[in-house]
Amino acid sequence: MASITQTRNHSGHKGGHSHHHHHHDNVYLTSQNKNDAGVRITRLGLYSNLGMAIAKGVGGYAFNSKAMIADAIHSVTDLASDVLTLATLSFSLRPPTDKFPTGFGKIESLGSLGVSSMLLFGGLWMGYGSLLTLYGHFFLDPASAAEMMSHAHGHSHSHGHDHASAAPSLHAAWLAAGTVAIKEWLYHATMNVARERKSSVLASNAVHHRIDSLTGIVTLAVILGANLMESAAWLDPVGGLLISLMVVKAGAENTMAALFELADKSIDDEVKASVREQAQKGFVDISEGHDIELRDISGVKSGQNYLVDLEVAVPSAWTIEDVREVEEKTRTRVGSKVRGVRRVRVRFVPKEVAAGPKFDEFIPGDVSPKSSPEPEGEDDNHNGHGDHHKSK
Template sequence: MAALTQTRGHSGHGHSHGHHHHHDNVYLTSKNKNDAGVRITRIGLASNLGMAIAKGVGGYMFNSKAMVADAFHSVTDLASDILTLATISWSLRPPTDKFPVGFGKIESLGSLGVSGMLLTGGLWMLWGSTLSLYSHFFLDPAAAAELMAHAHSHGHSHGHDHGHGAPSIHAAWLAAGTVAVKEWLYHATMKVARERKSSVLASNAVHHRVDSLTGIVTLAVILGANFVQNAAWLDPVGGLLISLMVIKAGAENTVASVMELADRSIDDEVKGSIGKQVRKALADVPEGHVTQLREVTGIKSGQNYLVDLEISVPNNWTVEHVRDVEDNVRARVGGKVRGVRKVRVRFVPKETKTLPKFDEFIPGDVSAKSSPEPEDEHDHDDGNGHHHKHQ
């Protein structure tokens, strides 16, 4: 789930069908098998595996490009789910000396891998469907057979007229079965989601509905190719449509993963939630001491939010004062905003004017002349802040 734009509640999985780039995966990783949310999520995972295999084999056997495309779609969904399971525990591990901000970017890298696979597979499917359409409309049967045999050097015909023949009607039963299973999963998952008021399960349910819709496209093109005269071209058209959906999802998820790896700021919704909890924590400061939240920034690292806050406090406050406020703010934000793993607070005196944005950022144009290295290797510090030079 990791990063497909498919509204998956994956700590963001976003198959452009509307999504989170990364969701809370508690239902996939929980050991409590009696929990309704865990059960329906695992049933969904198992059904994705079964249907990916069935659609792949059925599409090949029954000569349906649309079904093969849909099978690839299922495989990439499944790969993202498995990747999520593989990376979630790692990405939530505490920081170490070598990895001082934790391991969240491991999930971001995995997300980039899955979305890259999705994009590549979508482009490959698009190429195959385009070749089929070209050969159908612009080449005679012999030339078309030669082109398709060359394109699929393994000879994707086994007696099916190399892309010109209509898909077998038996593929329709398989397509109808996958639609029925996905519709059942949608209703069953949404029922639990409403009971739990779980946005994660709700997004998973919507994902099942999207898969159901792609199954309906597959079913429509198989039936059309079999019952409408001279409509064998409908199957590659269906494959083309599904491949475009996969490409869109892959491109959106690839961009989202790259942005996360490049440390783009957390989104405004999360900033708003953090700001709300910080203000509640500051409201507990004894009366007469005016404190104010000036800025919330931070980055997303996998499922982890690494947050920076700037808070103004009275000029005469001691380190003990600010330490108490910092502890309260950290405890409240960490306990109330899901995903926050690190809170760093910068305190500034409230009587001073607002500091310029990014004032702590040292520009990258410092030259050797303006910042020289020590000239003498015998320079040393006596421990009291005084430098001594041995000539």
């Protein structure tokens, strides 16, 4: 069996940004080549996200800004998938064993489910806190609002209602402006490397930085608005609510993606198209491809790994050696050219026979007493009882 090389290129993923972090490609983050410009800027982005998430969380609490705390949680959504990838990479790329025949990619899916669920509930909790603040600001007297916020947070603030509904400190604006400046610099630096490399992966990372920058601008605007306008303390919880909705959206998408992976949802059409392209190019190298037909592609995603199944039609006169050559060359080609493919299984069918129904390799699921024979001993017992009754 030909070994699958670990060289990956970008043929399987074309550009286009999605805030769906579970499918975010971390090829530069997990690379061991620290001298590579793409690796350096990606890791710099990771460390910056970590530092800013901590700074915004601490600053938001210290400066009484719900928008900044929500922005800190939003930064964690960007950080979580990268940290998760680093934490699970050694597990997800381990070779399969007898006990785990499909490998260990699902460990990453389980970790992603846990992290994304925490982000989802964190976003909901922040949104709930912002709604309580808004309700207290508009519908309750100061004493009642202070008491409600005290119960909601589980302790009594020394500043009372002033801390719960007052405008955030203007010092929070400097912190927000600083994060916007850093994120804008990261956007331009990452995009410059992406253009040099023509890398859609780095371009996607750059867009992530730009989105964080825009979120920081929202935070900065609500902090300044709450300080510069009279009776506008409500702006900060409104900003916190808006950002928490972004966190909830990202958390919900990541949670669903992890659940779909654990339920073995089929691989994306984009990956299938790339597998088809590379497999057919490989067929051309074998007997000009005239006698080989790729009939079906299926598979599942397991963490960073794609487990792919192909159905290939060849002439019925071909020998086992012939199809073995096709299998080895197809596996090697697809495994080395489509990033993330870790297993390729090929099923051969006669080309002269029409394609069978989809999923015809599965045993029918209707298992009833009539169609499922009982164990021999039980049949004998039942027959014995039946004969006994008949003899009576």
